Amino acid sequence: MAEQREPRGRAATAVSSPPPVEGPEEAAGRACRCITGLTGHPAEGVSAISRSEDGWHVDVDVLEVPRIPDTTSLLATYEVELDRDGELLRYRRVRRYRRGAADD
Template identity: 80%
Template sequence: MQRDENGWRVSVDVLEVPRIPDTTSLLATYEVELDPDGKLLQYRRVRRYRRGSADD
């Protein structure tokens, strides 16, 4: 979480495609912008990856 002049910027990891086994599931990181009252302004996906994969 990070506070900026327009409210808050939050990074959220989401399970997008559950698979069996779990290690093949696809996850994504979304950047979410909220106003000072916590209302959603916008969001965008910034990364998509397999569960258990290491960052570069």
């Protein structure tokens, strides 16, 4: 049998950093994936995004309790903070509301 070898110049356990977030669309996508993975609830969309010195602040709207009719479903807004590389620093739920309710 032929012996398989690692190509020269490559470390067996090379770990590379993720590339920095390129713009607001990518930051929003990463924030949505993080919240969906952590809460188990699907992201409905992004209601706010801003760049900071350390990365990104993203408000993600999530469907927490689907109901019929849809206007009575419960949604929540999560504030997500990402570093420059798009890694999650923190998140917290800041609001919970009915889909059909008007803002105060």
